[in-house]
Amino acid sequence: EAGVAQSPRYKIIEKRQSVAFWCNPISGHATLYWYQQILGQGPKLLIQFQNNGVVDDSQLPKDRFSAERLKGVDSTLKIQPAKLEDSAVYLCASSLVVHRGAFFGQGTRLTVV
Amino acid sequence: TQLLEQSPQFLSIQEGENLTVYCNSSSVFSSLQWYRQEPGEGPVLLVTVVTGGEVKKLKRLTFQFGDARKDSSLHITAAQPGDTGLYLCAGFNTGNQFYFGTGTSLTVIP
Numbered sequence: 001e002a003g004v005a006q007s008p009r010y011k012i013i014e015k016r017q018s019v020a021f022w023c024n025p026i027s028g029h030a031t032l033y034w035y036q037q038i039l040g041q042g043p044k045l046l047i048q049f050q051n052n053g054v055v056d057d058s059q060l061p062k063d064r065f066s067a068e069r070l071k072g073v074d075s076t077l078k079i080q081p082a083k084l085e086d087s088a089v090y091l092c093a094s095s096l097v098v099h100r101g102a103f104f105g106q107g108t109r110l111t112v113v
Numbered sequence: 114t115q116l117l118e119q120s121p122q123f124l125s126i127q128e129g130e131n132l133t134v135y136c137n138s139s140s141v142f143s144s145l146q147w148y149r150q151e152p153g154e155g156p157v158l159l160v161t162v163v164t165g166g167e168v169k170k171l172k173r174l175t176f177q178f179g180d181a182r183k184d185s186s187l188h189i190t191a192a193q194p195g196d197t198g199l200y201l202c203a204g205f206n207t208g209n210q211f212y213f214g215t216g217t218s219l220t221v222i223p
Contacts, residue, residue, distance in 0.1 A: 042201050042213035056210055091155050099163065099205050101146040104155030
């Protein structure tokens with residue numbers, strides 16, 4: 001069974017530029033999550049989708065971050081404009097049964113200079 | 114707001130020693146998971162506990178969910194260098210919000 005796929009693995013951009021990350025969840029998983037992880041810390045939930053609807057985006061900085069999950073499968077997370085403090089690993093995860101845990105991709109390491 | 118606090122934050126032990134990591138909250142969780150994350154990789158799910166007082170064993174790892182479903186612990190027996198990594202607890206609260214803990218970085222020295 002294929003895991004959660006994310007791209008790109010690494011991205012370096014200048015502040016005020018825009019960037020987009022892509023995620024393809026495990027086939028059949030209705031729930032999709034985007035997390036931001038600062039080095040050495042636990043991941044912070046940015047947004048949770050159930051199919052193509054948003055379940056929780058309370059911690060998403062909506063002035064600069066946006067996410068969509070068209071057709072309830074793939075998802076993209078965009079940052080525009082990026083700030084230095086956005087430097088982090090962005091993780092995508094999916095789950096079949098919400099309360100049974102999630103499966104993660106390898107993440108995208110973003111560096112904003 | 115960090116709902117799940119883990120302790121200790123850092124742990125460095127010799128191979129063969131035992132250790133316990135704690136995950137505590139003031140909120141009730143309907144389920145709680147433990148993950149291990151290695152550098153450059155995403156977290157990998159180890160176990161899910163759903164019932165207060167539940168104990169699960171996975172080889173040398175023992176997981177316990179508190180009776181009140183507000184805390185959990187992970188005990189590793191005879192730690193090995195391959196156990197090195199960042200251990201994360203995570204859970205769904207009664208509002209179906211999913212939070213990760215602060216993390217425990219474990220280093221097992223050969």
